[in-house]
Amino acid sequence: MAKMNMIAALNSALEHQLERDENVVIFGEDVGYFGGVFRVTAGLQNKFGAHRVFDSPLAEGGIAAIAMGMGLNGLRPVAEIQFADYIFPAYDQIVNEIAKLRHRSGGEFSSPVTFRTPAGGGIKGGHHHSQSPEAQFTHTPGLKVVYCSNPYNAKGLLTSAIESNDPVIFFEPKRCYRGPFYGDPHKVPTWNSHPDGEVPEEYYSIPLEEARVVMEGDNCTVISWGAMVHVAEQAIKDSGISCDLIDLQTLVPWDRDTVVNSIKKTGRCVIVHEAPKTSGFGAEMSASIQERCFYHLEAPIIRVTGWDTPFPHTTEWDYLPSPKRIAEAIRKTQEE
Numbered sequence: 355m356a357k358m359n360m361i362a363a364l365n366s367a368l369e370h371q372l373e374r375d376e377n378v379v380i381f382g383e384d385v386g387y388f389g390g391v392f393r394v395t396a397g398l399q400n401k402f403g404a405h406r407v408f409d410s411p412l413a414e415g416g417i418a419a420i421a422m423g424m425g426l427n428g429l430r431p432v433a434e435i436q437f438a439d440y441i442f443p444a445y446d447q448i449v450n451e452i453a454k455l456r457h458r459s460g461g462e463f464s465s466p467v468t469f470r471t472p473a474g475g476g477i478k479g480g481h482h483h484s485q486s487p488e489a490q491f492t493h494t495p496g497l498k499v500v501y502c503s504n505p506y507n508a509k510g511l512l513t514s515a516i517e518s519n520d521p522v523i524f525f526e527p528k529r530c531y532r533g534p535f536y537g538d539p540h541k542v543p544t545w546n547s548h549p550d551g552e553v554p555e556e557y558y559s560i561p562l563e564e565a566r567v568v569m570e571g572d573n574c575t576v577i578s579w580g581a582m583v584h585v586a587e588q589a590i591k592d593s594g595i596s597c598d599l600i601d602l603q604t605l606v607p608w609d610r611d612t613v614v615n616s617i618k619k620t621g622r623c624v625i626v627h628e629a630p631k632t633s634g635f636g637a638e639m640s641a642s643i644q645e646r647c648f649y650h651l652e653a654p655i656i657r658v659t660g661w662d663t664p665f666p667h668t669t670e671w672d673y674l675p676s677p678k679r680i681a682e683a684i685r686k687t688q689e690e
Contacts, residue, residue, distance in 0.1 A: 382434030425465030510560030
């Protein structure tokens with residue numbers, strides 16, 4: 355085991371995939387010689403050559419179209435969209451072409467593309483470098499949607515994403531690249547003090563359809579993904595209430611069994627995500643939980659989310675769910 359931050363863990367996963375499968379190629383804006391704006395692909399071009407790790411033009415629609423063609427012709431492309439906010443020029447190619455390819459061809463063709471993209475706030479990125487657009491892809495049949503939260507699951511989940519025969523949108527919380535910020539802009543702990551900083555140097559994978567139970571408790575189920583897992587963990591400690599904390603890891607397909615079994619035990623549920631509340635993935639989860647757990651719920655399901663506004667710059671810490679907001683929601687479930 356080695357101490358790795360999320361950047362190093364993702365880099366390790368990519369390196370293993372390039373070594374194991376000659377059909378894996380990596381491309382995107384600045385991912386080659388420069389190693390990516392966040393340095394996730396650093397050193398890979400030097401080791402594997404510019405024919406397998408290379409830069410693309412500044413054109414996300416072109417990146418998606420080229421990736422689809424590569425996948426159709428036997429390659430396993432890993433395409434980086436430099437920020438999740440800029441995935442929308444590629445949206446048509448992803449949801450209308452890549453996601454539907456297997457279905458429209460009667461299973462004759464597929465394109466196993468992995469789109470890596472940094473998402474979420476907490477780095478003072480402002481409107482166009484802080485959004486969490488995961489829900490917009492969970493609504494598209496044919497796509498898998500993954501959102502890692504720590505170095506260990508980042509490496510294992512990315513490995514499984516690249517090896518999947520379906521297209522995958524792989525969100526990486528940039529706030530966690532070098533350690534979680536929790537809810538305090540002045541507190542930046544390192545992964546060296548966090549148990550999930552222990553990452554095997556060798557190859558391993560994590561199944562895409564399995565959630566991770568971070569904490570176990572009796573009185574409430576808290577569900578989250580990405581950077582919010584760490585904020586929720588702090589909130590549970592602050593609340594003083596015994597909770598299950600579930601890191602969903604994969605949003606499509608999501609692990610209904612783990613979630614349902616937890617809520618049948620606790621009778622209460624809080625869902626936490628960075629994206630705006632209206633039509634966020636928490637809404638789908640809330641409806642699905644209600645369908646399966648109605649007679650086990652002792653209180654209404656509560657969502658703690660970003661606000662229904664464009665992502666702010668100077669007030670992002672008021673926008674992002676905080677330990678205080680989440681702890682208040684957990685306590686409120688106990689009042690019913």
